[in-house]
Amino acid sequence: MSKQFDVIVIGGGPGGYIAAIRAAQLGFNVACIDEWKNAKGGPALGGTCTNVGCIPSKALLQSSEHFEHAGHGFADHGIKVSGLSLDIDKMLARKDQVVKQNNDGITYLFKKNKITSFHGRGSFVKAAEGGYEIKVAGAAEETIVGKHIIVATGSNARALPGAAFDEENILSNDGALRIGAVPKKLALIGSGVIGLEMGSVWRRLGSEVTVLEALPTFLGAVDEQIAKEAKKAFDKQGLKIELGVKVGEIKSGKKGVSIAWTNAKGEAQVLDVDKLIVSIGRVPNTIGLAADAVGLALDERGAITVDGDCKTNLPNVWAIGDVVRGPMLAHKAEEEGVAVAERIAGQHGHVNFNTIPWVIYTHPEIAWVGQTEQQLKAEGRAYKAGTFPFLANGRARALGDTTGMVKFLADATTDEILGVHMVGPQVSELISEAVVAMEFKASAEDIARICHAHPSLSEATKEAALAVDKRTLNF
Ligand code: FAD
Numbered sequence: 001m002s003k004q005f006d007v008i009v010i011g012g013g014p015g016g017y018i019a020a021i022r023a024a025q026l027g028f029n030v031a032c033i034d035e036w037k038n039a040k041g042g043p044a045l046g047g048t049c050t051n052v053g054c055i056p057s058k059a060l061l062q063s064s065e066h067f068e069h070a071g072h073g074f075a076d077h078g079i080k081v082s083g084l085s086l087d088i089d090k091m092l093a094r095k096d097q098v099v100k101q102n103n104d105g106i107t108y109l110f111k112k113n114k115i116t117s118f119h120g121r122g123s124f125v126k127a128a129e130g131g132y133e134i135k136v137a138g139a140a141e142e143t144i145v146g147k148h149i150i151v152a153t154g155s156n157a158r159a160l161p162g163a164a165f166d167e168e169n170i171l172s173n174d175g176a177l178r179i180g181a182v183p184k185k186l187a188l189i190g191s192g193v194i195g196l197e198m199g200s201v202w203r204r205l206g207s208e209v210t211v212l213e214a215l216p217t218f219l220g221a222v223d224e225q226i227a228k229e230a231k232k233a234f235d236k237q238g239l240k241i242e243l244g245v246k247v248g249e250i251k252s253g254k255k256g257v258s259i260a261w262t263n264a265k266g267e268a269q270v271l272d273v274d275k276l277i278v279s280i281g282r283v284p285n286t287i288g289l290a291a292d293a294v295g296l297a298l299d300e301r302g303a304i305t306v307d308g309d310c311k312t313n314l315p316n317v318w319a320i321g322d323v324v325r326g327p328m329l330a331h332k333a334e335e336e337g338v339a340v341a342e343r344i345a346g347q348h349g350h351v352n353f354n355t356i357p358w359v360i361y362t363h364p365e366i367a368w369v370g371q372t373e374q375q376l377k378a379e380g381r382a383y384k385a386g387t388f389p390f391l392a393n394g395r396a397r398a399l400g401d402t403t404g405m406v407k408f409l410a411d412a413t414t415d416e417i418l419g420v421h422m423v424g425p426q427v428s429e430l431i432s433e434a435v436v437a438m439e440f441k442a443s444a445e446d447i448a449r450i451c452h453a454h455p456s457l458s459e460a461t462k463e464a465a466l467a468v469d470k471r472t473l474n475f
Pocket residue numbers: 010011012013014015016017033034035036046047048049050052053054055057120121122123152153154155173194285287288289320321322323328329330331332333
């Protein structure tokens with residue numbers, strides 16, 4: 001007889017593994033199936049995020065930032081560095097070690113929560129007596145049965161037509177995180193989140209980086225004022241970003257990659273580089289799930305169709321994370337995982353899409369939550385704006401990191417915070433205060449009246465809230 005579970009989760013990324021843990025906490029008998037393989041072919045729980053996404057990219061961002069500081073940044077502090085050199089193998093090995101610590105951490109959490117872990121591919125099969133079962137194809141093949149199924153199969157990098165990923169010359173996020181020698185010339189197609197983060201890593205390590213972006217505006221989803229400030233900083237760093245381009249034929253050979261492209265003025269160009277990273281977005285992953293075998297509905301983008309509660313069209317089948325609509329972010333996947341586990345338990349799990357923060361981990365960092373100024377204008381909503389530059393923040397000066405600002409947008413009448421936008425030092429951490437404030441429907445005045453430690457970067461948040469009422473104290 002097939003093994004029976006209360007909840008079967010397909011996919012062990014941040015959506016799936018968190019859903020499994022929460023379901024186990026709620027007293028369910030849980031299985032999680034994940035097919036990711038480590039270098040030795042063994043399991044590597046954590047999905048894209050842990051293996052080839054959030055975690056390794058941040059490890060390399062940190063290492064490359066240290067390298068850049070040692071090269072230029074320390075001199076201002078009176079610290080002289082000589083004989084600086086780069087051991088890329090060691091840097092990559094450290095990144096792999098950080099990944100492994102996270103893989104092992106999730107394995108430990110599964111044991112702690114008594115979750116049965118299957119290493120292999122999970123797919124739907126029609127059961128003889130009607131309904132469906134889940135086939136697990138790993139080292140062995142077996143069929144298991146669950147009262148509830150949570151699909152959390154994530155996403156894959158989108159390839160450019162005619163330029164398939166070979167992970168040698170034409171790289172997805174996977175290859176981009178394990179280039180064995182710093183390329184002299186590197187191109188990225190797409191100046192979105194991956195383009196900027198990975199472009200920053202390799203520029204800091206010495207590559208001449210060109211980013212080709214189709215849209216005429218830089219970071220269109222970001223508040224315009226913040227995006228402009230960030231672009232200025234990237235230009236200064238020498239990250240070459242070409243906007244409004246049309247990418248043509250891409251040829252890959254022994255000498256590298258040749259990219260034909262047309263610039264914003266319509267002039268034909270050719271860019272020859274050692275490596276190309278294609279970062280033009282990601283596609284929901286339902287490969288091998290056999291969704292059609294059981295009639296699991298997909299939308300026109302190939303994402304699993306779900307309602308506001310993450311219910312699919314099949315009874316007791318739920319889907320979360322990158323494989324469904326909404327932002328492709330690890331914390332969004334996690335929130336959905338928790339909410340679905342709680343809904344299965346008859347509780348009222350909830351995800352507030354208005355307060356999901358975004359962070360781009362470049363230098364300066366970019367972070368935001370809520371609506372942008374251009375969105376409020378388009379909506380015709382009356383708002384007040386307040387900004388405060390890090391240049392006027394004592395801690396930022398002490399850090400020697402004064403680029404950027406904090407910006408508050410609040411309702412013109414009620415003063416409710418509608419959006420907070422930041423570019424500058426450590427704003428990946430500062431944004432949390434804005435998220436909490438918005439979750440509690442705070443006004444800008446609420447933040448302005450809270451005591452913030454001195455000297456801290458968070459004072460810029462308070463001052464930007466004060467700026468909404470035109471009463472900054474330090475600017
Ligand atoms: P995934 O993490 O993709 O996990 C899905 C898992 O399911 C995988 O392990 C896969 O092998 C497995 N699977 C798929 N099909 C099957 C099957 N049929 N059977 C068994 N297993 C299966 N987000 C952030 O919030 N912050 C960041 O800093 C960040 N950085 C990123 C950097 C990069 C380079 C990339 C590519 C992404 C980054 N993301 C970041 C996005 C983040 O990785 C995703 O939003 C997140 O991983 C989605 O989680 P998920 O659980 O939905 O899917």
